[in-house]
Amino acid sequence: MNIFFLTIHIMLWTLGICASYAFVMTAAKKDASLPFLRWSSLTALLSYGVSWFFGVLYYIHPDTVARFAHAAPPSSNVWLHSIFAESREYIFLSFVLVPILAGVLALMIFLTRGADAADTLAKTKSNLISVSIILTILGTLSIFLAMMIAS
């Protein structure tokens, strides 16, 4: 059962990375499509959010807890394993931060509406790009680090 949770967790997180990456690529265009930005930000928020929930279910599952408790470091790259093992709690913090950041991005883009939506989008474009780039980088780093934790 915990592998089912892990599969959903990783696949949805990957979808979140793809959605936030699509947001960056679209926002960087001269004629950025507002409906596509809304769609991609909402996909990112839902993906990261649901993935986070399944991630929690995976990490608190008795099988996972037992595996972490009895896990021996691999024979090679022991120093790398120890770094990731020690930084586990901090990586959980980034797991919490990513869905919140996705929520901020979705809020920013969904509040851009009305007659002057195009002007507002043009003015806030650099901020939107910055937030979405940070979101994509954090999402990608989290999954890389999660790979090391899960092993």
Place this chain on the structure above:
Amino acid sequence: MDIYTLLIIVHLIGAALGVGGATFVEIFLTKSLMDGVIDPTESSFLKITYRVVRIGLVLSLFTGFGFVVLYIAEGQSFKLYNPVLWAKLTVVSIIAVNAILLQMHKISLWLGSALSFVSWYGALIIGVFLTNATRLSYIEIILFYIIGVIIGGFILDAVRKKFGAFGRRASDKPALNSPKP
């Protein structure tokens, strides 16, 4: 068919779309720039090819992480410590970052196209190393990759110069309805 075989098939399809797309982007770009301008038809071909490359990237990404889940499920998570895997992840990350920089016009065409072209082929070759369990260090692979990008950049530039890309202006191109001499 087991999950591993399915993942391999979809991963290879993604790699084929990415490598093939990156190759055709270069071909279309060189052909389009021969007269100095990219007309709407050429632009639409390039857009479609970029979309194919992105589909390839998404397929490769999902199946790549699918392998991760499979390794953990089958108790083979020691494979995640393979430096060749991390070199491949680095090259794939460079592909994604390079696409953003190209979109924002924050990177020169010389370096951007070299990075895109060489990185896709690089990811494919590193994937073969992974399958064959070739023992190479992370530094060795990245060093070969950097050398590949530099050489690739000069080769692509030479190809563009040979076919006259950037060499002619739009005004030099005869109009379609101009009288023949």
